[in-house]
Amino acid sequence: MKKSNTAVQELPDAGAYMPTPPPAWKPRTDPAPLLPDTEPYRVLGTDAAGRLDAGLMRRLYAELVRGRRYNAQATALTKQGRLAVYPSSTGQEACEVAAALVLEDRDWLFPSYRDTLAAVARGLDPVQALTLLRGDWHTGYDPREQRIAPLCTPLATQLPHAVGLAHAARLKGDDVVALAMVGDGGTSEGDFHEALNFAAVWRAPVVFLVQNNGFAISVPLAKQTAAPSLAHKAVGYGMPGRLVDGNDAAAVHEVLGEAVERARRGGGPTLVEAVTYRIEAHTNADDATRYRGDAEVETWRAHDPIQLLERELTERGMLDDDGIREAREAAETMAADLRERMNADPVLDPMDLFAHVYAEKTSQLREQEALLRAELEAEGER
Amino acid sequence: MTTAASASAAGTALAAKPATMAQALGRALRDAMAEDPSVHVMGEDVGALGGVFRVTDGLVKEFGEDRCTDTPLAEAGILGTAVGMAMYGLRPVVEMQFDAFAYPAFEQLISHVARMRNRTRGGMPMPLVIRVPYGGGIGGVEHHSDSSEAYYMATPGLHVVTPSTVEDAYGLMRAAIASDDPVVFLEPKRLYWSKAAWSPDAPTAVEPIGRAVVRRSGRSATLITYGPSVPVCMEAAAAAEAEGWDLEVVDLRSLVPFDDETVAASVRRTGRAVVVHESTGFGGPGGEIAARVTERCFHHLEAPVLRVAGFDIPYPPPMLERHHLPGVDRVLDAVARLQWEADN
Ligand SMILES: Cc1ncc(C[n+]2csc(CCOP(=O)(O)OP(=O)(O)O)c2C)c(N)n1
Secondary structure, three states: OOOOOOOOOOOOOHHHHOOOOOOOOOOOOOOOOOOOOOOOEOOOOOHHHHHOOHHHHHHHHHHHHHHHHHHHHHHHHHHOOOOOOOOOOOOOHHHHHHHHHOOOOOOEEEOEOOOHHHHHHOOOOHHHHHHHHHOOOOOOOOHHHHOEOOOEOOOOOHHHHHHHHHHHHHHOOOOOOEEEEEEOHHHHOHHHHHHHHHHHHHOOOEEEEEEEOOEEOOEEHHHOOOOOOOOOHHHHHOOOEEEEEOOOHHHHHHHHHHHHHHHHOOOOOEEEEEEOOOOOOOOOOOOHHHOOOHHHHHHHHOOOHHHHHHHHHHHOOOOOHHHHHHHHHHHHHHHHHHHHHHOOOOOOOHHHHHOOOOOOOOHHHHHHHHHHHHHHHHHHHO | OOOHHHOOOOOHHHHOOOEEHHHHHHHHHHHHHHHOOOEEEEEOOOOOOOOOOOOOOOHHHHHOOOOEEEOOOOHHHHHHHHHHHHHOOOEEEEEOOOHHHOHHHHHHHHHHHOOHHHHOOOOOOOOOEEEEEEOOOOOOOOOOOOOOHHHHHOOOOOEEEOOOOHHHHHHHHHHHHHOOOOEEEEEEHHHOOOEEOOOOOOOOOOOOOOOOEEEEOOOOEEEEEOOOHHHHHHHHHHHHHHOOOOEEEEEOOEEEOOOHHHHHHHHHHHOOEEEEEEEEOOOOHHHHHHHHHHHHHHHHOOOOOEEEEEOOOOOOOHHHHHHHOOOHHHHHHHHHOOOOOOOO
């Protein structure tokens, strides 16, 4: 190139500035449509219920009944001071149970603090699931053993973890799927948006389940988002969004099942919004009368996930009185066992405070350990 | 003095004594909003619910949703939009629901809130208040008990204050809202329900930010403390008295700016000092405080400045927190290590 002495550089033809048109943009998703239906998808009470698998439905039903009993028992334990706090998922059991049942053993669940039930339905010991809420340790189980990430309290922060794990599994050639749960309020956090974007760009085998239960503590959905639905948020990231009736266990199971399957065969992530309702207050520490009326709660009680499934299955002859009784008895057995085991004070070793801060204790921690040991000995002598 | 009957609607409950710290904070917000239409309160659940600690109770009724706003659930968004509001002349007071949930907002706090005045050569001050309930001792589950003051203190451009009494809660909040610079207002959770006979209708002193106060005078040693550890130190001082120890307790109230004068004057009188806080010791506020005291009082010191702090561990689960939090005994043990003279 010839060096020009003039101050103004010679400009090439305007034509050279014409951008070459980009190739037509195509979403990288499977044929699955990106836009969700305008109405939540339902199976119960529709013709689709005719093709339900009776065995699977009975299992779902039994888990719902057990889950409801678990919620009631855990709530009772807060009243007895056995749990510091319990965020109940009463009314949301269909989402909790379906999320657990659509996963294979090798898959991973990423629950929020409200999703103890999903962890239990996946097979976690009910007492271990309550450790965080009882207050003896932050996580009562080994996440790797259970394939359940720690129950997550900061909202939406577990979602990028799910994406990263699923991505890593795929890099290793494992056909593992991660299912991550979040509330409607959590969808406003930056982490939610970043997780969806990463998942879509990486085509990570992740399923995001939003349980839209109407409120984030006291704040109703209308103050959380102006979108037509939370499922619509998927579109902008380039993944399908599905809207489902979160109290219809058969529908939630089907929609999540499809999403898991799509993820497993390389089809990428899906955002599922399950429309449901939080029947109890946010936690036992919350006063729900400050922000909602009884009439609304009663409307949703009439749309109860257990009743919906029970009615459909009995009408179709898939469930009889014996089946119902068995489910209830199994639930009572679980509750009695939970009561009994939670009745004893856990025996804790204060020295555990220093045991897991680092792989190897710092010299400062060893000093502090000695201080506490001396204090405990002095206490013991008193 | 006004009577309960003549108190305003929001003050009715408060005029009946005693008042809690949470009520005094709420009253300060209310009075500031009533006086200055540019003061806006926003955060998660601050409206109908009145905040999970009820500090903002009644504000939405009195001032409407534009002045007391339930925001979407996003801390970075809450603080980031507050920055924009402050750019346009409003004075936002934002609530972070719990200490550990403020972290998503740190990008805004550190990259913008704290340095906006500086990067605009004074052209764009940030008169906003960030309210953060902090600290443990209430049996909260994971992520509900952090003491994050060291992070805030390490960021130039922020004021960091924390009350320990009902009166100070009111006075400091009024001062924070009036400040033309950003104030991180740390609210000690376990003192929210502490009570004092305080009337919102009687005048309460609004101290300028940056002044410590001697809560108890003594001659033998100074306990330098703040927020939730102040009552612990007062109790320790009372217990020490029985054994002939005469402890002075300095309540810092403001961590940034730091009241070197009050603290140094006290330590020069007593010759010994222990810094007490529940935040971690390593890299914690106590290190900075001990260094400052040593720099100013070296020739007056009869013993090294000691620290009593929380252990250097992630905040423990509620069933173990009593072992972590500095209590009266741990403070007294430190005092004993100051090599007590027989004449006390
Ligand atoms: C980052 C963060 N901010 C605030 C909170 C405090 N908080 C706990 S639960 C909750 C509401 C969550 O609502 P939603 O996501 O709808 O879930 P739900 O409780 O209804 O299951 C809030 C604000 C938190 N846990 N994490």
